[in-house]
Amino acid sequence: DNSSFAKGAAQAPAKIRPELFSDAYSMWSETGFDLTDRLVDHGDIDFSAAGDPWELIKREVGRVLECGDPLISLGGDHAISWPVLRAVRRRHPSLPIVHIDAHPDIYHAYDDNPRSHTS
Template sequence: MTVIDIGGGFRPSGAMRPAIHLIGLPTDVNSSFERGAAKGPAAIRAALVSDRGNSASESGLELGTDIDLVDCGDLPLTDLDVEGDDRAIAAAVARAPLPILLGGDHAITYPVVAALVARHGPLNILHFDAHPDLYADFEGNPRSHASPFARIFEGGHAKRLVQVGIRTLNRHCREQADKYGVEILPMADFHASHVPVLDGPLYISVDLDGIDPSEAPGVAHPEPGGLRLREVLAAIHRQTAPIVGADIVELNPARDIGDITAILAAKLVRELAARIALNHEGESR
């Protein structure tokens, strides 16, 4: 099988499974504390193609032979016109049958989900994070990376939102969660078996600060007491519904140590791509 390298990604010419499109969204204009997440997509790609690892997922499926992963490169976002950047993100997602988005800050999830809803209708969302990101607005910015899920609910884009790993729930976000009926699985007494198996269409959003900083230090808002990667993968592997998209956000390479967060994020790309492929294959049978 011929493997075609596209912008650092992989595309097998004879793959039978549906193509999964990798799209970088290098923007951090809506970050509230420290910028740097715009450099995340490049760091994840570098780890994804590095000879330090290989292309295999834990399911046995491999990028380039079993999984048709098309790297579409980074969108040329401006960080000067948020509405214009949102339109560009929506247009790119509309062209990608099964996208995995590389952030960037978590604000990108709102235009991505809105674009997918135009195709699939309201989504069930599985969200890994230290923070609920439900602020009505944060520091006067309604498009803050602390607010995407409030915007998603206002737009009627979510049927169900399950948040995993939360350990910074303040009064305002607790009220927002009650308002929108968000299901929060806090870290206290957490076990991966507590994560429900969601119906489709399913979207998965991974904020890397949901993972404990001992495993993922390269984030702007590290929060001790977090998820282990094994717990995240166990929760993802429980999902059997069609996954219509996913994102991995908030990698700040300037805060990384020996690229370990980027390497972890690259593993998540492989595992999410494999789960998307397997679930869609199961649906077609």
């Protein structure tokens, strides 16, 4: 909802999963570690319920982190980084962040939307 242009990023998880588990690829890392039994798919976040989507993301990420699983977050526009990182910070308060991007998307409120993917 916070993308100012194309809205396709929200469809990313459904497109990524078949590729991730495709027979065309191996789940083995370059170091010989098999990820097959280590990857836990916690599914998509259901945004159909009323409430603040960012609070829902933060709560669901926190739930996954409480399980002890490493987190890989897929899909959504740049705006999901904020609630994801807020949840991670609760578990790892001194987590350093290195942001490398061709355009850092740090407007205060792009198109008067402080939750824009560019804010």
